[in-house]
Amino acid sequence: MTFTSPVPTTAGTTTGTPTGPTTGPTTGPAVLDADFYGFQDLLTPREQEAVLAVREFMEREVRPLADDYWERAECPVHLFKPFAELGTVGAAWPECAPFESSAVFRGWIGMELARVDSSFCTFVGVSSGLAMSAIGLGGSPEQRAQWLPPMASGDVIGAFGLTEPLSGSDTAKGLRTTATRHGDTWTLHGAKRWIGNATFADVVVVWAKDTDDDQVKGFLVRKGTPGFTATKIERKQSLRIVQNADIVLDGVEVAEADRLQRIDRFRDVAQVLRVTRDGVSWQALGTMVGAYEAAVAYTRQREQFGHPIASYQLIQDKLATAYANVTASFAMCVRVAQLQDAGTQRDAHAAMAKSFVTTRMRETVALCREACGGNGITLDTGVARYFADAEAVYTFEGTRDMNNLIVGREITGHAAFV
Incomplete structure (x- = not known):
């Protein structure tokens, strides 16, 4: 039997009569059955409107192709910009927020993505969460203005390079990637592993230890920079849509202007x-x-x-x-x-x-x-x-x-x- 996963359309079903449709929807339900205690009511009307738009996008654009892309271990990169056009990417940052929103709302958006496909949630979250947060929290006003709006619009995709082949849980003290300053230029040497989006990202936030003071610094490595290579990790059995990569940094040169100016330590x-x-x-x-x-x-x-x-x-x-x-x-x-x-x-x-x-x-x-x-x-x-x-x-x-x-x-x- 080929089964099409339906989505219930009313909240809190308590009777023995099924309330959901028998075939997959083309748009998302206004209320989720799974929200038994009605937490969606905590969102403002404007936030609820945005949530519904995301829910409908995920049902219409992502659900029909998620299984096939997952099975092929390919990423639907072409959907990032249409998703970004909904206006929820970068909602935490004043440079690009379409309206004032709560952390509950921003978290809820991630839940809506994962509800349809956790891989798509990771793909979007690496750029809009990890990379944008690194720039939003660690960047100078000029860096924020340069990078956050195009990332929010979907014109720039980001990645976040922290984990290393020999460093995971001990990253705070065990980071091996180094950064050495020569005037207005930094030279990066090292390797990263499990870096989502790295094979196609326009910018990768790379974390490295300053060889001078042994403190962690953040660097914005642009796509195509000499010495930077990203190789897709194959044979995964989880989050197969996500393009995780092994990164090698072999004498990668980064300008001081592309060092995150508000990051001085781990x-x-x-x-x-x-x-x-x-x-x-x-x-x-x-x-x-x-x-x-x-x-x-x-x-x-x-x-x-x-x-x-x-x-x-x-x-x-x-x-x-x-x-x-x-x-x-x-x-x-x-x-x-x-x-x-x-x-x-x-x-x-x-x-x-x-x-x-x-x-x-x-x-x-x-x-x-x-x-x-x-x-x-x-x-x-x-x-x-x-x-x-x-x-x-x-x-x-x-x-x-x-x-x-x-x-x-x-x-x-x-x-x-x-």
Whole structure:
């Protein structure tokens, strides 16, 4: 059976009568079933209008091609500019924000992307989240004015080069890429790994240690710079649409004007990671929502022993647990975003959300795949892609263990990092 994943159109279904359509929609529903407690009501009318526009774009433009691009491990780069034209890229920055928005809204947009395709969410988020946040938080006013508007419009795609082949969780002290200054020019040597968008990005934010003071600095490396090579990482089984790359920096020269002027040490980099860690929590939530919706739709249609399997207790138990995980994760994501808006968010707030939500995501996608039985391992049921992509989301922006150690430091006052 070829299965088209439908999307429920009303919120909080509590009766035994299915409310969703039996074929995939061409536009998104006004309200998500998965938003059981009605968190969308916290958004302003203008924000809700923008959310619906993104939801419709994802249903119309991304969902029909997501499985095929995922299977081929190719990225629909051509959709970045049409998506950017919706006006939600760069919404956090005054240089390019179409209207004043909340952190809840900005997180919600990431959830909407991941709800349809977590890979597309990562593709967009690397440029609009990691790269733009690095420039927005670490750049001078001139750098912000130069880069943020064209990135928000989709004319420039960014990448973010922090992780290295031998440095992941220990990046704060273990960074091996170096930067040496010669007058108004810096020379970069080193390597990076798992850098999304790097094979086609117009600009890559590269983090390197200054050989003079041993502090981390940020550099804007433009596409085509001599000495910079990016090679696509092959044979991935998660986030296959994302074009992760191994980068080699062999005597790459960068002008002082392209050094991020407000980044002087790793603590400055951590400000960027705190913001983007929130985004990963919303992405994990969206991955859960997508898997949950697909599982509900499939179990309503699939019949065994003369009845839809959704009518059986064991299936309902799995779906109810998934629903609770989604609802609890919504609550945590929303509250952490509110703390960000209030200026009271701490590292441990973001770390707890990332750890908790991604853990719940891992459980939820497994339950949803299980509810679909053997058909759950095929792309046709709509669950398998979320199940596979969850593994990468679970890992990046700090593993569960590392984020829990950040929370542990907050609790005890003692840093347990080696």
